[in-house]
Amino acid sequence: MTKKRYLAAPLLALSLLPPASTADEQDVIDYRRHIMDTLKAQTAALGMIMSGAIPDDNVVAHIDIIAATAATALKAFEPHVEGGDAKAEVWAKWDDFSARMNEFAAKTAAMAKTAHEQGKDEALAQAVDALSCKQCHDVYREKEKRGE
Amino acid sequence: MTKKRYLAAPLLALSLLPPASTADEQDVIDYRRHIMDTLKAQTAALGMIMSGAIPDDNVVAHIDIIAATAATALKAFEPHVEGGDAKAEVWAKWDDFSARMNEFAAKTAAMAKTAHEQGKDEALAQAVDALSCKQCHDVYREKEKRGE
Numbered sequence: 001m002t003k004k005r006y007l008a009a010p011l012l013a014l015s016l017l018p019p020a021s022t023a024d025e026q027d028v029i030d031y032r033r034h035i036m037d038t039l040k041a042q043t044a045a046l047g048m049i050m051s052g053a054i055p056d057d058n059v060v061a062h063i064d065i066i067a068a069t070a071a072t073a074l075k076a077f078e079p080h081v082e083g084g085d086a087k088a089e090v091w092a093k094w095d096d097f098s099a100r101m102n103e104f105a106a107k108t109a110a111m112a113k114t115a116h117e118q119g120k121d122e123a124l125a126q127a128v129d130a131l132s133c134k135q136c137h138d139v140y141r142e143k144e145k146r147g148e
Numbered sequence: 149m150t151k152k153r154y155l156a157a158p159l160l161a162l163s164l165l166p167p168a169s170t171a172d173e174q175d176v177i178d179y180r181r182h183i184m185d186t187l188k189a190q191t192a193a194l195g196m197i198m199s200g201a202i203p204d205d206n207v208v209a210h211i212d213i214i215a216a217t218a219a220t221a222l223k224a225f226e227p228h229v230e231g232g233d234a235k236a237e238v239w240a241k242w243d244d245f246s247a248r249m250n251e252f253a254a255k256t257a258a259m260a261k262t263a264h265e266q267g268k269d270e271a272l273a274q275a276v277d278a279l280s281c282k283q284c285h286d287v288y289r290e291k292e293k294r295g296e
Contacts, residue, residue: 024201027196027201031193031196031202033189034189034190034192034193034196035189037185038186038213041181041182041186041189042182042186044182045183048182053179054179058220058224061219062220065217069209069213072206072210076206
């Protein structure tokens with residue numbers, strides 16, 4: 001009986017976890033950080049171009065990279081592994097979090113489509129709306145944890 | 149005569165500089181760092197998938213992002229602005245540096261093409277050759293400057 005309970009507990013736990021739960025918890029945290037670091041670096045690069053600090057040769061590439069990365073982000077948060085910069089609210093309010101992430105992916109994809117079909121200036125007009133990073137970070141990301 | 153020489157020197161210098169040289173020097177350094185940070189984050193994410201630590205849902209996206217970012221990198225080094233993690237060799241050996249960067253862009257583009265046309269496993273077989281980051285970093289990047 002004791003043995004049966006011992007076996008049942010982890011099996012039940014596994015059945016409740018999302019697919020990626022076999023990965024080590026630190027791996028999950030590191031992986032999503034790589035994705036968010038990419039978004040941070042690419043939006044910073046785009047911002048430098050938008051401000052005129054850097055010539056705009058790469059602007060469409062940056063927009064494409066942001067859109068491609070945004071599309072990978074939600075998957076990285078599916079395993080319920082708290083820690084890193086993520087607040088517990090990510091999973092406590094998963095419906096809202098995932099809706100916002102999907103909206104982010106959709107808006108950045110639309111911006112990339114505009115860049116290819118209408119041009120960079122038309123695409124950049126969508127940037128402020130598409131890259132409303134702070135609205136999510138205020139709710140779902142720990143503040144100042146990484147000295148940022 | 150003195151005034152003439154004073155004016156001629158910066159004009160001559162400007163004529164020898166690549167197009168992006170009007171940007172502030174720190175902006176140039178920051179911009180190329182954003183691009184290299186993206187490559188670091190995305191190759192780390194890809195490496196986690198290749199090692200089996202993370203499921204491979206996003207693997208084609210990571211390959212696409214690496215290829216798109218690689219294609220932006222050379223432009224970021226065109227302004228001859230020393231500093232950051234870049235060694236002076238970048239500009240002293242520009243022909244070699246730019247040839248390696250172009251090869252990096254070509255190989256990662258080929259890997260992305262393989263991913264879309266033949267599948268992720270075939271693409272990942274090209275990863276070690278396409279992502280030979282260390283060979284360039286050993287020559288052109290300062291060691292341990294950022295504690296890495």
